[in-house]
Amino acid sequence: xxxxxxxxxxxxxxxxxxxxxxxxxxxxxxxxxxxxxxxxxxxxxxxxxxxxxxxxxxxxxxxxxxxxxxxxxxxxxxxxxxxxxxxxxxxx
Numbered sequence: 001x002x003x004x005x006x007x008x009x010x011x012x013x014x015x016x017x018x019x020x021x022x023x024x025x026x027x028x029x030x031x032x033x034x035x036x037x038x039x040x041x042x043x044x045x046x047x048x049x050x051x052x053x054x055x056x057x058x059x060x061x062x063x064x065x066x067x068x069x070x071x072x073x074x075x076x077x078x079x080x081x082x083x084x085x086x087x088x089x090x091x092x
Contacts, residue, residue: 002081006022006079009077016031021048
């Protein structure tokens with residue numbers, strides 16, 4: 001399964017970066033560079049989706065359209081691709 005969610009990224013006062021997903025409750029990441037925060041955001045979103053998929057009735061929210069998000073000064077959006085493989089019950 002493929003999911004694409006927008007992450008809102010901003011630079012903090014100490015020069016590091018912070019990202020959050022408006023669609024994924026409490027899903028956030030930090031990093032020293034934009035590349036690192038994007039990698040960490042991808043891992044955080046994957047973990048969020050993985051945890052939700054473990055539920056009896058997973059509730060995966062629809063993704064917002066990046067252009068529709070209201071941003072504060074200094075924030076920017078990157079769409080994050082999450083590839084989630086469902087392997088439960090799969091035998092090699």
